Amino acid sequence: MAAIVEEGEVKIFLEEFHNYRGPGRRRAGFYNPALEIDRDLNVAFCAYAAKNGARKFLDGLAATGIRGIRLAKEIGNIEVEINDYNPKSYELIKKNIELNNVDAIALNENLCVLLQRKRYDYIDIDPYGSPIPFISCLFKALKKRTYLAVTATDTATLCGAYKKACIRKYHSIPLRRMASKEAGLRILIAYVAKQAASFDYGFKPLLSYSWGHFFRVYGIMERGAGKAERSIQNIGWVVWDDGWKLLNFEKIDSKPLAGPMWIGKISEEDVVNAVKEIVEKKEMKRKKELMKLLTFIKEEISLPPLYYETGKVAKDVKVRQPKLQKIIDELQKKGYDAGRTHFMLNAVKTNAPYSVIKEIFT
Numbered sequence: 001m002a003a004i005v006e007e008g009e010v011k012i013f014l015e016e017f018h019n020y021r022g023p024g025r026r027r028a029g030f031y032n033p034a035l036e037i038d039r040d041l042n043v044a045f046c047a048y049a050a051k052n053g054a055r056k057f058l059d060g061l062a063a064t065g066i067r068g069i070r071l072a073k074e075i076g077n078i079e080v081e082i083n084d085y086n087p088k089s090y091e092l093i094k095k096n097i098e099l100n101n102v103d104a105i106a107l108n109e110n111l112c113v114l115l116q117r118k119r120y121d122y123i124d125i126d127p128y129g130s131p132i133p134f135i136s137c138l139f140k141a142l143k144k145r146t147y148l149a150v151t152a153t154d155t156a157t158l159c160g161a162y163k164k165a166c167i168r169k170y171h172s173i174p175l176r177r178m179a180s181k182e183a184g185l186r187i188l189i190a191y192v193a194k195q196a197a198s199f200d201y202g203f204k205p206l207l208s209y210s211w212g213h214f215f216r217v218y219g220i221m222e223r224g225a226g227k228a229e230r231s232i233q234n235i236g237w238v239v240w241d242d243g244w245k246l247l248n249f250e251k252i253d254s255k256p257l258a259g260p261m262w263i264g265k266i267s268e269e270d271v272v273n274a275v276k277e278i279v280e281k282k283e284m285k286r287k288k289e290l291m292k293l294l295t296f297i298k299e300e301i302s303l304p305p306l307y308y309e310t311g312k313v314a315k316d317v318k319v320r321q322p323k324l325q326k327i328i329d330e331l332q333k334k335g336y337d338a339g340r341t342h343f344m345l346n347a348v349k350t351n352a353p354y355s356v357i358k359e360i361f362t
């Protein structure tokens with residue numbers, strides 16, 4: 001049944017409303033209400049990008065147009081183009097632009113074609129499944145500096161349920177046993193950075209996270225061979241040496257378990273702080289939840305990469321799972337860094353060797 005939903009400061013007309021819990025079904029004018037929080041964060045990140053000079057924004061895979069319409073309405077003083085190749089979606093986007101009386105342009109093109117003839121300061125790639133088909137056609141559309149947002153919903157592939165597909169598509173071996181979500185996100189970032197380097201662009205992730213069934217990365221593309229060189233210094237492998245070690249190509253001397261993947265920071269503290277400040281000042285239905293996510297992301301920046309799932313460690317040492325906070329306190333008492341992660345609520349990030357973690361469990 002047709003419906004009008006309200007989200008942020010806009011109203012969106014839908015041909016049919018579906019209250020999806022997971023990824024939802026592919027159909028013209030697709031709208032997933034569960035992702036409101038993701039789109040709230042999108043508005044906040046774009047407000048940050050606008051403050052830092054971005055003017056021309058593209059919602060490249062728009063469906064109803066909600067992301068672009070929210071930017072046009074809630075940020076202001078920016079140019080917004082909203083594109084979808086599906087003619088029914090295009091009609092819906094035009095209708096929704098009119099409904100909200102916003103200054104935005106609807107486009108009805110194959111994104112890869114559009115990206116060959118126009119340039120943007122911000123490009124949003126929010127596909128069904130993998131963003132891979134859109135990454136290699138991106139580079140002509142980039143300016144000297146262009147912000148990029150990429151979603152991937154093929155998390156089963158990136159997290160190792162389909163190892164062969166991950167190798168075939170992302171050219172990386174995924175992690176399956178533990179920490180597979182963070183490893184999957186790092187594989188996605190490395191893929192984008194490697195493609196960027198081939199086109200003499202450096203990619204830097206600014207705010208990255210996993211939520212429900214998808215990964216999302218906000219980053220910046222910067223033109224220059226030097227930038228590209230520096231960016232790919234952050235690509236390496238995971239080895240197991242009494243715990244996770246992430247090493248770059250030169251330092252590898254044992255058989256890697258997974259990779260290549262991004263081994264540098266996946267979010268930048270100044271960006272997360274700036275986005276948090278923007279969220280704090282805005283009215284949002286799920287603000288508390290979003291602030292919690294951003295706080296997690298911020299705290300994780302200073303913690304070691306990857307994590308140990310407490311249920312799996314307990315199984316390994318054949319004991320009952322201790323309370324997470326107790327494990328963190330014990331590790332910190334011993335002088336190690338330790339903390340929680342948004343990737344998995346029952347997991348610990350730490351630089352302690354696995355033998356020490358196991359001792360704490362017993």
Ligand SMILES: C[S@@+](CC[C@H](N)C(=O)[O-])C[C@H]1O[C@@H](n2cnc3c(N)ncnc32)[C@H](O)[C@@H]1O
Pocket residue numbers: 027028029030031032039060061062063064066067083084085086089109110111112126127128
């Ligand atoms: C996951 S939906 C986008 C959801 C939307 N961004 C949101 O937040 O609600 C993906 C959209 O991409 C469109 N699409 C897929 N391939 C495309 C292409 N090559 N060019 C343009 N649009 C495309 C589909 O028609 C679909 O509407």
